[in-house]
Amino acid sequence: KFTVGIKTGYCLQNMILYARINGLGFDSSYRNKNENRALVTFLVTVDQYKRMLPGPVFVSGDVKRDTLSGFLQEVKQLVEEMAARIVEDPSIIDSAHHANEVAMLTEATIIVQGSDGWQPLFFMIDKCLPEVGAILLVWPKMTICLxxxxxxxxxxxxxxxxxxxxxxxxLSRPAKYLILWAFRQLQRARNEEAWKREVELFRQRLRKIVSKTNAYHIIRDYFEKNWFCGEWRDLWADIGLPPGHNRDNISTNNFTERAFKLFDEIFLENRANKSAYRLVLIIANEWFEYFRHWQPDHKKRPGAAYHQMILDGHRLWNSGYAIQDAGHDDQGQRVFKVLAEM
Structure with a gap:
């Protein structure tokens, strides 16, 4: 089956510069990419401004655990070879990264001197077992987040x-909301002791939310089999996060999803591409170069919804109707009671 990996020196240096600090996104898509429905797999990271940057790309009609692990193993080797070359001769750093030459050399040195070579902070994926298996074949102790x-x-x-x-x-909409809320509370477990306590609380809350016995057992079994099992629990619960991290910055695969949306809109012009060879040429000659030449040096502007939320918060706070409660909650956080909204 058609299989090809695509990389440039620039995208390998993206991996060196940012993967250890900001992690990686890993996802595949076939929609409108080629007539053979060969999957396109993106490996991406984000820069200091949280903008997506591309890594190597894998195009294959045979995407499964072993082929994905082969791709990742090859990427790891290429990144480590590039890091060694940079340490030996920093002048090979791509011009797109000249503003970060010191950081690039530092990250390359960490890779070269580390006993395990290139070690990204984490992989962010959708719920895909072949991707999990592929990652763990290359990095057995890697943090994987759903x-x-x-x-x-x-x-x-x-x-x-x-x-x-x-x-x-x-279930009614309020019942679904309450189940998700209970699930999110369970997600906060950071160790085995907390997990045992929180999972029992989840069952108790679920029993109150779902009054019918049959429905309760169906929903309980659904979570037990699909989310509390060994394959998935540590990938969505906080128990599996790197030490010192929470889900404020490790939350969604949005930057990888955005990469596919950008690729479809700009490079395929929202049309169904037919030729796999044309797809490869677009990725090799245009996809990487787009980011290589587009180098914004400022943070992304917050969206209108974010601005409105901040304004609403200030308005509510200054209204005199938001008051600080005398105590703290069970987690030691300050509690505010909103008596009314103007």
Whole structure:
């Protein structure tokens, strides 16, 4: 089957400069990419301004654990070779990274001197077992995080590893919200002791939310089989996060999803591309070069919704109707009571 990996020196240096600090996104898509429906797999990271930057790309009609692990193993080797070359001769640093030459040399040195070579901070993926298996074949102790958006989406659709569950409990919107809230509380468990405590609380909350015994057992079993199992638990619960990290910065696979959206809109012009060879040429000659020549040196502007939220918060705070409570909650956080909204 058609299989090819695509890389440039620039994209390998993206991996060196940012993967250890900001982690990697890893995802595949076939929609409108080629007539053979060969999957396009993106490996991406983000810069200091949280803008997506591309890594090597894998195009294959045979995407499974072993082929993906072969791709990742090759990328790891190429990144380590590039790091060694940079340490030996920093002048080979791509012109797109000249502003970060010192940081690039530092990261390359860490890779060369480290006993395990190139070690990204984490991999952010959707719920895909072949991707998990491929990553762990190359990095047995790698932190893997499930995209929180896809976790919530899968729960709302009662999706399982083999597809959509045949039995779909009918719940009201408030009941679904409460189940998601209970799930999010469970997600905060940071160790085995906390997990045992929180999972029992989850079952108790679920029993209160779902009054019918049959529906309760169906939903409980759904979570037990699809989310509390050994394959997935540490990928969505905080127990699996790197030490010192929370999900404020490790939350969704949005930057990888955005990469595919950008690729479809700009490089394929929202058209269905037919030729796999044309696809490879676009990636090799245009995709990487687009980012190589586009080098913004400022943070992204917050969106209108963010600005409105901040304004609403200031308005509420200054209204005199938001007051500080005398105490703290069970987690030691300050509690504010909103008596009314102007």
């Amino acid at each position: 995209c929180q958006f896809h976790v919530i989406q899968a729960i709302l659709r009662w999706q399982t590893d083999s597809g959509t569950s045949e039995v779909k409990p009918k």
